[in-house]
Amino acid sequence: MNYHQYLPVDVVNGPGTRCTLFVSGCEHQCRGCYNKATWPLNSGHPFTDLMQEQIVQDLLDSRIPRRGLSLSGGDPLHPANIDSVKELLQEVVSRAPSKDIWLWTGYTLAELSSKQRDVVDLVDVLIDGKFIQDEADPHLVWRGSANQCVHFLSERARKG
Numbered sequence: 001m002n003y004h005q006y007l008p009v010d011v012v013n014g015p016g017t018r019c020t021l022f023v024s025g026c027e028h029q030c031r032g033c034y035n036k037a038t039w040p041l042n043s044g045h046p047f048t049d050l051m052q053e054q055i056v057q058d059l060l061d062s063r064i065p066r067r068g069l070s071l072s073g074g075d076p077l078h079p080a081n082i083d084s085v086k087e088l089l090q091e092v093v094s095r096a097p098s099k100d101i102w103l104w105t106g107y108t109l110a111e112l113s114s115k116q117r118d119v120v121d122l123v124d125v126l127i128d129g130k131f132i133q134d135e136a137d138p139h140l141v142w143r144g145s146a147n148q149c150v151h152f153l154s155e156r157a158r159k160g
């Protein structure tokens with residue numbers, strides 16, 4: 001997998017202070033996409049074991065407490081990204097279990113393959129669906145267009 005950008009301290013993509021990873025690769029080609037440069041799978045930089053460890057260490061860093069990890073892109077559930085994203089999330093769940101995981105994807109929850117669902121099983125909150133420009137609304141929270149849905153999947157996410 002490649003990634004475009006890693007923000008070790010981010011207060012925009014999800015609630016609280018977070019680590020955010022923007023992966024490379026997206027096949028949805030939404031009109032009005034805010035991040036077209038991330039579409040090619042080979043854009044950005046290789047996502048290495050070192051990078052994965054850096055993310056876990058940042059999540060565990062008590063000097064700047066992070067609430068969790070956000071994954072966006074690109075599409076973290078692009079078939080070519082699934083294995084790497086799953087490995088990263090398994091590592092976060094096992095070593096930083098108190099941190100919540102938010103994931104943005106252009107696929108809808110209903111259309112996910114079983115491999116994609118395995119990844120989503122590790123996620124607290126999933127924001128799904130393509131960005132549809134005609135349904136765009138700047139007042140929406142955590143999503144760009146009204147067709148997209150914020151799914152609070154885990155018990156702790158549902159409790160807020």
Ligand code: SF4
Nearest residue numbers: 026029030033074106
């Ligand atoms: S899913 Fe997101 S990154 Fe992919 S084309 Fe749509 S808006 Fe852009």
